Amino acid sequence: MRISKLLKSWEFALFILLVAEIIILGIINPIFLNLENLLYATLDFSHILLAALPLTLVIITAGIDISSVSVMGLSSIVLGLTWVAGAPIIVALGVALLVGTLAGLFNGVFTANTDVNPLVITLGSLFMFAGFAQGLPILLDKLNFKVAGSGGLAAYQYEGITGLPYSFTDIASTTIWLIPLPFIIVLVFAGILALLLHKTRFGRNLYQIGVNLDASHYSGIAVKKVLILVYIISGFGAALAGIILTAYFTSARADLGSDALLAIITAVVLGGSDILGGKGTILGTLLAGLVLGYLQQGLLAIGISGDIIQVVIGAVLIASLSIRAMINAISQRRQNQKTLLSRSSERR
Amino acid sequence: MNKKLKSVLQSRELLVLFLLFILIISTGLFNSNFLKANSIIEIFNTSLTLMLIAVGEMFVIITRGIDVSVAAITGLSAVVLGTTLNMGWPIALALLATIATGILAGAVNAVGVTFLKVPPIIMTLGTLGIYRGLMRIIAGGSWIERLPQNIKNPNIWRFLDIPFFVWLSIAIVIVTSIISFKYKKARYLYAVGDNANGAFLLGIPVKLSLFSAYTLAGLFSALAAIVYTSQIGFISMNAADGFELKAIAACVLGGVGLMGGVGTAIGAAIGALFLTAVRSMLVFLGIPGILDNAFAGAILLLVVYIDYRVRKSLEYKQIQARAQSEDSTNTGVNQ
Numbered sequence: 001m002r003i004s005k006l007l008k009s010w011e012f013a014l015f016i017l018l019v020a021e022i023i024i025l026g027i028i029n030p031i032f033l034n035l036e037n038l039l040y041a042t043l044d045f046s047h048i049l050l051a052a053l054p055l056t057l058v059i060i061t062a063g064i065d066i067s068s069v070s071v072m073g074l075s076s077i078v079l080g081l082t083w084v085a086g087a088p089i090i091v092a093l094g095v096a097l098l099v100g101t102l103a104g105l106f107n108g109v110f111t112a113n114t115d116v117n118p119l120v121i122t123l124g125s126l127f128m129f130a131g132f133a134q135g136l137p138i139l140l141d142k143l144n145f146k147v148a149g150s151g152g153l154a155a156y157q158y159e160g161i162t163g164l165p166y167s168f169t170d171i172a173s174t175t176i177w178l179i180p181l182p183f184i185i186v187l188v189f190a191g192i193l194a195l196l197l198h199k200t201r202f203g204r205n206l207y208q209i210g211v212n213l214d215a216s217h218y219s220g221i222a223v224k225k226v227l228i229l230v231y232i233i234s235g236f237g238a239a240l241a242g243i244i245l246t247a248y249f250t251s252a253r254a255d256l257g258s259d260a261l262l263a264i265i266t267a268v269v270l271g272g273s274d275i276l277g278g279k280g281t282i283l284g285t286l287l288a289g290l291v292l293g294y295l296q297q298g299l300l301a302i303g304i305s306g307d308i309i310q311v312v313i314g315a316v317l318i319a320s321l322s323i324r325a326m327i328n329a330i331s332q333r334r335q336n337q338k339t340l341l342s343r344s345s346e347r348r
Numbered sequence: 349m350n351k352k353l354k355s356v357l358q359s360r361e362l363l364v365l366f367l368l369f370i371l372i373i374s375t376g377l378f379n380s381n382f383l384k385a386n387s388i389i390e391i392f393n394t395s396l397t398l399m400l401i402a403v404g405e406m407f408v409i410i411t412r413g414i415d416v417s418v419a420a421i422t423g424l425s426a427v428v429l430g431t432t433l434n435m436g437w438p439i440a441l442a443l444l445a446t447i448a449t450g451i452l453a454g455a456v457n458a459v460g461v462t463f464l465k466v467p468p469i470i471m472t473l474g475t476l477g478i479y480r481g482l483m484r485i486i487a488g489g490s491w492i493e494r495l496p497q498n499i500k501n502p503n504i505w506r507f508l509d510i511p512f513f514v515w516l517s518i519a520i521v522i523v524t525s526i527i528s529f530k531y532k533k534a535r536y537l538y539a540v541g542d543n544a545n546g547a548f549l550l551g552i553p554v555k556l557s558l559f560s561a562y563t564l565a566g567l568f569s570a571l572a573a574i575v576y577t578s579q580i581g582f583i584s585m586n587a588a589d590g591f592e593l594k595a596i597a598a599c600v601l602g603g604v605g606l607m608g609g610v611g612t613a614i615g616a617a618i619g620a621l622f623l624t625a626v627r628s629m630l631v632f633l634g635i636p637g638i639l640d641n642a643f644a645g646a647i648l649l650l651v652v653y654i655d656y657r658v659r660k661s662l663e664y665k666q667i668q669a670r671a672q673s674e675d676s677t678n679t680g681v682n683q
Binding site for chain 1: 470636
């Protein structure tokens with residue numbers, strides 16, 4: 001019984017899809033199948049997973065956080081500027097994570113205390129954080145913020161901040177048992193979130209809030225606190241993603257990750273989360289992120305251009321959703337027919 | 349007070365227009381150059397692409413949907429326009445192809461949302477990737493330049509010192525508003541957005557209404573592409589990039605409710621004008637223009653927050669009034 005349930009689960013389907021995809025792409029281009037290569041490829045999409053995993057929690061509550069793409073850039077430029085200002089890199093890391101957490105706190109407080117659609121709120125904060133990140137170097141100049149030996153911070157606005165210490169940029173090139181450190185961070189983060197979502201009362205509350213907000217209020221869930229915490233986790237994840245991207249590109253930029261929105265939401269939705277709330281798992285998002293990431297890497301490896309890959313990923317998103325909608329419709333119809341049949345036999 | 353007048357005064361369109369007016373006046377006090385007719389017209393002229401996209405977006409949001417592919421449709425249509433023109437097509441035919449592209453792209457979204465039952469945000473997020481990819485594939489990844497002069501000419505046409513495109517866009521917005529108020533079938537969109545099941549029971553063709561909303565969004569995105577191409581004179585591969593989110597922001601600012609059933613074309617247009625004006629105002633105020641997104645986002649959040657507070661206090665007053673009237677009837681019974 002348990003095994004048949006496992007075999008029917010969406011996560012299992014994703015796992016099969018992942019394996020099939022790697023094998024097929026490997027047959028076309030054998031170099032792709034190299035284990036070291038496969039593990040190394042995760043560097044290109046670790047940041048997407050780091051943002052998508054906590055977004056799963058947000059989407060389960062029937063919310064959404066599209067501002068994470070701006071939080072990535074914001075935490076990156078804050079990290080760079082803090083370091084330029086003379087702080088040790090470890091302090092800069094802390095400040096970057098703090099900024100991400102505060103950004104999440106802002107979204108959370110706004111969402112929890114009003115009935116405004118979270119899409120509108122995070123759309124507003126997406127613009128706010130992105131604009132702030134881009135303007136921060138100039139703003140600091142205007143405030144006469146002097147840094148020794150620097151000819152104004154405005155130059156960093158377009159060029160990014162390079163020359164970060166190796167102790168930091170090595171994060172992206174360190175491997176432990178062949179696994180790149182960023183992907184280990186992804187796995188640890190996913191593990192913590194999975195425990196939080198599937199093993200704690202907090203996690204169960206998320207599902208209930210997503211299914212029925214009013215009922216959650218009446219059943220005594222501290223809805224506001226839970227929602228605020230969820231958006232904080234999302235902001236923290238985005239800041240983590242920004243830090244990893246900064247280390248990977250060895251430069252702190254305000255626009256890092258700004259083009260990742262499509263991939264992030266695709267990973268969560270392909271992972272089985274319902275955009276209307278109440279459904280979703282961490283494992284699903286993790287597997288879907290890997291499916292998408294390897295699809296992109298594999299297609300690049302067999303010589304398909306990035307433009308076509310974008311088309312393919314969009315098509316995969318739509319196809320997976322419409323197939324699932326169709327399966328749901330068919331099973332619904334079957335159930336209706338069953339009920340009708342049993343009722344008509346009762347009447348007889 | 350007249351009930352109709354009261355509802356106009358409480359409308360979001362007026363709140364935003366008022367806010368815009370205050371910002372313009374205060375910027376003008378700081379730097380009188382800003383109040384010159386030229387700079388105001390220039391802001392208007394710059395906002396046209398966003399304005400047309402936002403009006404298209406409005407149709408979809410009214411039906412309680414969302415379309416994040418509108419700017420990608422603008423980009424795709426612009427590339428079709430540029431490519432066909434450079435292939436030597438007559439301008440009328442090229443414009444027709446552009447509009448057909450927009451309508452077709454919108455129809456694809458419509459099929460996904462109405463027949464495949466994919467949630468709008470997912471469907472249009474998918475087509476956002478597809479259209480942006482197609483755009484680069486058609487253009488071969490490079491900018492489309494050396495467009496014939498006949499597409500750039502309309503940008504220079506002026507009537508009463510005001511650019512032709514400004515007149516055209518104002519006309520489009522006003523005609524759209526009149527149609528959506530007076531034409532019965534246009535009201536179907538509002539009914540579907542307010543309560544799709546109720547609309548269905550009333551005999552309103554829900555699927556057809558949804559279908560036309562996404563198709564209209566495609567059409568308006570293509571119109572925006574024509575204005576964009578004429579104004580800019582070349583097409584870069586990130587043409588109108590990020591305008592999907594700005595268009596949604598413009599709609600929300602202009603009072604188009606994401607919960608469906610509420611909104612006007614004039615509101616969406618005012619929202620777009622507002623978002624464009626922010627950047628010019630910052631420059632005239634001596635604040636780095638690069639911060640415009642930060643201010644636009646903050647203003648958007650401020651407006652929805654004020655709106656929320658006003659709504660809540662109105663609800664509270666209504667409940668209070670009802671409680672009082674119930675009290676008086678209760679005492680009446682007791683006596």
